[in-house]
Amino acid sequence: MNRLFALWGTTVGKKVAMAATGIVMILFLISHMISNVLIFRNPEHLDSYAALLRSLGPALWVARAGLLACVLIHIAAAWQLTMLARRARPITYAHHEYRVATYASRTMRWGGVLLFVFIVFHILHFTTGTLLPGWQDGRVGDNVKLGFQSVPVAIFYLVAMLFLGLHFSHGIWSAFQTLGLNHPSYNRSRRLLAWGLALAVAGGLATIPAAALLGYFK
């Protein structure tokens, strides 16, 4: 345990924590995407999938607690590293140019904040129904259709998925580096994996609000 705290005490260790928690969140989102697109086969599929998860009982709560811990550790590290970076350059340049940094890498912080706001909204929207009048417990497919009848909500989901994709693409690429994996022999595959997963997961999830906006669920 002491070793882990010593690691966390370094800027590199905080990145290791972000990479590890990020990977757990990515694995969750892969399964989340696959189960959600079931709605295109039949909305009832979503209901039975949700019922299956609930039948896990305490195990579901363990998984939820684990994911919550990942989000909190990820944000704590992001916050600390952002503050460190700000303090590390008290006087900024009159003229500064980015030469190679990608848009995805440059939006990790504000994009991350947007993702956090999105995650909170998303849970209050579909999981607890607090922000969705007419929400019914267990009727997941109907709730999704109802939720996306609101055009601003569907657009917000689409924007969030855009930033999720960006966050993913740099996050996966960078997590390899943080964990010490960078080698010319596989860096091409590493790029492809980052872009491929970003496109599959964020794109896959985005098909649902997009379909709703196009009137598919009417």
Add this chain to the structure above:
Amino acid sequence: MKLNLKIWRQPGPAAAGAMQSYVANDVSEHMSFLEMLDVVNEELQTKGEEPIAFDHDCREGICGTCSLMINGTPHGPKRATTTCQLHMRSFSDGDTITIEPWRAKAFPVLRDLIVDRSPFDRIIASGGFISAPTGSAQDANAILVPKPDSDLAMDAAACIGCGACVAACPNSSAMLFTSAKVAHLGLLPQGQPERDQRVLSMVHQMDLEEFGGCTLFAECEDACPKEISVENIARLNRDLIRATVRDRGQVHVESGAG
């Protein structure tokens, strides 16, 4: 050619600084960037004004003393080139050139364009060494080094410690510099005994000096006059994780940080 210069002037470490405008007349495209500044300084001195202070030493791209943020890029627009090796043919008549010091809390301005880079010295002192036997010289081929490892170690050893990586990094991170030193010794058999202690100490010292963390923007790699690769940063990360798992390294700290 004629150039408009905007240069950061600051009389001392505690004094306030500001950008000031100068005009450089009759600049030859064959001049190096520093020679162009020399000419501006001669003119300032004949007018009785204080010359612009900037760091330089070898002027042949090997010592790492010259610096300068030129139009928002460390060492100017040309890749893999130090400011002393940058020539005025990289600019055109009538250009406006902004010249600033490296900006980082860890690199305070001493005067005008000169910053204090002693944090780098302390990072090296904390772990950038090996223990070698003294006494009679060892046979030169007693320790065999695989060719690929020696090539990679030499690539990392090309770092001249100029600080362009810190200057280019939006986080003011010193990871490229530190990782070059960690990788340079860690790739060689002679560097193995202190490998854990080295990475633990150098990362600790780097953090104490208040550099930021690495986001993998890779701006450092692009700015580096010696083309040090960010692959070295992955090596450092790997060594730090390894040292944490093995739990055998001692952290050595240099005094004087911050």
